[in-house]
Structure formats: structure tokens, C-alpha cells
Amino acid sequence: xxxxxxxxxTADDLPAIIxxxxxxxLGAQRESPEDLAPYLSALERLNGDPNQHLVVAVRExxxxxxxxxxxxxxxxxxxxxxxxxxxVRVHADxxxxxxxxxxxxxxxxxxxxxNCQLVQLTSDATRTDAHRFYxxxxxxxxxxxxxxxx
Numbered sequence: 001x002x003x004x005x006x007x008x009x010t011a012d013d014l015p016a017i018i019x020x021x022x023x024x025x026l027g028a029q030r031e032s033p034e035d036l037a038p039y040l041s042a043l044e045r046l047n048g049d050p051n052q053h054l055v056v057a058v059r060e061x062x063x064x065x066x067x068x069x070x071x072x073x074x075x076x077x078x079x080x081x082x083x084x085x086x087x088v089r090v091h092a093d094x095x096x097x098x099x100x101x102x103x104x105x106x107x108x109x110x111x112x113x114x115n116c117q118l119v120q121l122t123s124d125a126t127r128t129d130a131h132r133f134y135x136x137x138x139x140x141x142x143x144x145x146x147x148x149x150x
Contacts, residue, residue: 004099006106008047009054009066014039016063017056020089026124053110057090057103064091065099069107071114083111085121088130104137 009017014036022031032038046052051072057065067088073081085107090100111119122145123130131141 003059004102005058006055006103007058009043009056011040011043013056013063013066014043017066017089020066020091021087023089023092026126055103055106057099064094065089065103067103067107069110071111071116077117080117081115082118082120083107083114083116085119088121100133101137104134 015033018031018033018036018039021027022033043054046054046068051070053069053071055067055069056063065088068086070084070086071081072084073079085104088100088103090097090103108119119139121134121139123134135141
């Protein structure tokens with residue numbers, strides 16, 4: 001993985017990121033790769049917020065992974081800052097290569113650098129392979145999550 005670059009995402013990266021987000025049964029239902037406008041707007045909001053880190057993993061000029069890291073200041077846990085890892089995706093050709101581990105390690109290291117006391121993430125209940133992956137990296141399934149569409 002020495003030839004791997006993890007860097008902030010740019011507008012030029014959006015087609016490849018969206019393709020990865022859409023490349024599974026869940027993402028295929030909720031992503032629209034043919035219309036970049038909402039993604040460009042979201043990227044502008046992300047890049048304008050210092051607590052948002054949308055990153056991509058690039059090897060030999062090819063985008064092969066992505067994740068979003070959000071830094072969340074709070075009052076609970078004696079005013080602890082936590083980070084939230086979201087939208088972890090690895091290109092289908094790279095799954096099993098160790099790239100997912102490297103991306104999560106980057107997120108944990110960046111969380112430490114941002115003085116976070118806790119790293120958390122959510123994963124859809126149907127993604128059992130992902131759950132095993134996160135548990136192998138030291139995460140524990142400690143909570144039940146809830147969502148409400150608006």
C-alpha cells in the first residue's frame with residue numbers, strides 16, 4: 001500500500017465516487033450517477049466545513065476507495081469530541097486487498113490528530129460482511145441505530 005495516496009476529494013473525483021456508492025444493492029436504489037448536480041452541491045458544503053473530510057484513495061492515478069470522516073464536538077463524555085466514519089467504499093476490483101483496512105486506519109489516525117476520544121460508525125443491518133470487517137478492526141456493535149426519512 002506504499003503507492004497509495006489518500007487525499008481530499010475534488011469535483012473531478014465525483015463520477016468515480018458516485019459509481020462506488022451505487023455499486024451494491026442498497027446504493028443502486030438511492031444513488032443517481034447520471035445527475036451530478038446534487039453531488040456537486042454536497043461537495044461544496046463538505047469542503048466549506050472544516051469538520052468534514054471526504055477523502056479518496058488513489059493508486060496510479062485511479063480512484064479505488066473513499067470515505068467520509070466527520071468530527072463531532074459534544075458535551076457528553078465530559079465534552080468529548082468524537083468522529084463518525086460514513087460511506088466507506090472500496091472499488092470492486094480492490095476488495096480483499098487491504099484497502100478497506102488502510103482507509104479505516106487513516107480515519108482512526110486522523111481522528112486522533114483531531115483530538116477525538118471516540119470513533120464510531122454505522123453500517124446497514126444487511127451488510128453482515130462489513131460488520132465482520134469492522135469487528136476485526138476493533139469496533140464493537142454497541143448500539144442500535146434508528147433512522148427517520150424526512
